[in-house]
Amino acid sequence: MSLPYVIMLLVTLQRLSELVISARNTKVLMQHGAVEHGAAHYPAMIALHGSWLILLWLFVGGRPVNLPLLGVFAVLQALRIWVLATLGTRWTTRIIVVPGAERVTGGPFRLISHPNYAVVVAEIAVLPLVFGLIWIAVLYTVLNALMLYVRIGAENRALESSQPLAQR
Secondary structure: OOHHHHHHHHHHHHHHHHHHHHHHHHHHHHHOOOEEEOHHHHHHHHHHHHHHHHHHHHHOOOOOOOHHHHHHHHHHHHHHHHHHHHHHHHOOOOEEEOOOOOOOOOHHHHOOOOHHHHHHHHHHHHHHHHOOOHHHHHHHHHHHHHHHHHHHHHHHHHHHHHOOHHHO
């Protein structure tokens, strides 16, 4: 198997494992009275990320790998793990919040409000660039920006409405 396909296999396995973790965490959160917000846009988000992966699989074959950019992508994966570890069972691919729960403010959340989305923005651009697929990087960066406009707004409203009155 060529290096581009090995990279894609690892990224795909990572994303699939994250869906399993997300489903498990969603179940735990719901058992603790959590509420889902922004469910209407979730299928579009899944389609966006799924089609990004599929296009990469279709076009990486035989392409050279830019090793410095692969290194950047590896750093992004470390940042992704930091976000997931910081959120623990509160991390999901959906917007699920427990009413009254305090916001997470440690780890990368000390630095920016939505570190997971910052990582995703970078990943969506960097991974196609690893293979020289500039058009996928540009197209999906634009599509993701539109999605995040909706998503971050929904998440901010959900987090704000779930905070204890003393923290608002």
